Amino acid sequence: MCKRCKWVENQFPEYIKYHDEEWGVPVHDDKKHFEFLILEGAQAGLSWSTILKRREGYRQAFADFNVDEVAAFDTRILDALLLDGGIIRNRLKIFAAASNARAFQKVQQDFGSFDHYIWGFVQHKPVVNAWQSFSEVPATSPASDALSKDLKKRGFKFVGSTIMYAHMQACGLVNDHTSDCFRFQEIVAMY
Numbered sequence: 609m610c611k612r613c614k615w616v617e618n619q620f621p622e623y624i625k626y627h628d629e630e631w632g633v634p635v636h637d638d639k640k641h642f643e644f645l646i647l648e649g650a651q652a653g654l655s656w657s658t659i660l661k662r663r664e665g666y667r668q669a670f671a672d673f674n675v676d677e678v679a680a681f682d683t684r685i686l687d688a689l690l691l692d693g694g695i696i697r698n699r700l701k702i703f704a705a706a707s708n709a710r711a712f713q714k715v716q717q718d719f720g721s722f723d724h725y726i727w728g729f730v731q732h733k734p735v736v737n738a739w740q741s742f743s744e745v746p747a748t749s750p751a752s753d754a755l756s757k758d759l760k761k762r763g764f765k766f767v768g769s770t771i772m773y774a775h776m777q778a779c780g781l782v783n784d785h786t787s788d789c790f791r792f793q794e795i796v797a798m799y
Contacts, residue, residue, distance in 0.1 A: 610790040615742050623657055632795050634734055634780030638722045641779060642712055643673040646705050648775045649766030650696050656774075658696070665694020670705060675716075679709035704765035711763045727781065729755045734799060735782040738792075745784050748773045 616627040635641060646666060651659045659666075669692050671677035689695065689702045712722055719725040729751045739745050752773035759767040776782045785792040 611788050612791070613742055613786050613789045619657065620661075623660055626660060628791065631778055632780050632783050632785050632791060634795075634798065635778075636723050636727075638675070638712075638716065639673055641722050641726060641775075642675045642678075642709070643667075644775050644778050645708060645712065645764075645767075646670055646673065646678075648771050648778070649704060649708065650698075650701050651774070652701070652766050652768075652771060654696065662695055665692065669695050675709050675712050678706055679713055681706040681709075701766060708764050708766070711759075715762065726755065726779075729758075730776070730781045734780055736796060736799075737782060737784055738787045739784065740787060742786055745786075746773070749776075749782070751781075752776055 612624070612627060616624055619627075635644070643666075647659050647663065650662075650666065667673060669689055686703055686706055690697050690699060695702070715722050715725050719728075735749075735751070737745070748769040752769045755776070756767050756769040756772045759772065773782075777784045780795065783792065783795050785795065
């Protein structure tokens with residue numbers, strides 16, 4: 609049996625699959641970055657498992673994470689999402705997804721891609737940590753602090769440093785698998 613990060617032990621199958629196949633793998637696709645921006649923002653104050661269980665609901669509600677479609681959502685569409693049981697029905701988070709989509713488009717215009725922009729906060733190279741235990745893993749970093757500050761300046765919402773560090777972990781900007789986890793070396797080998 610392979611050894612995993614302790615935080616994923618005793619979790620439901622989709623959570624284990626997420627750990628084993630997605631978490632920490634470097635992302636260079638704007639659609640995937642936008643998906644995680646919506647999902648991580650929705651997680652604020654909640655557990656990741658709560659959001660992961662609703663991922664398909666978010667995919668349906670937010671046009672398969674098509675940034676251009678979400679940017680065009682008007683108040684009527686956003687109000688309808690408040691009735692959608694497949695997502696967290698928080699008005700601020702739902703409306704933030706649409707305004708973040710518009711801010712995301714602006715970043716794409718300014719930098720060529722959101723991917724190029726966000727990877728600049730780690731000098732376009734994954735940060736490889738070698739934590740012995742998940743208790744060592746920080747909730748934020750100087751890079752997530754800087755990213756959060758810059759995103760807020762650009763009009764993004766639900767992008768605090770903790771949320772952005774989670775985004776950086778999910779999208780492989782940092783490798784925070786513990787060093788004894790089978791995924792740690794597999795992901796390092798991808799670089």
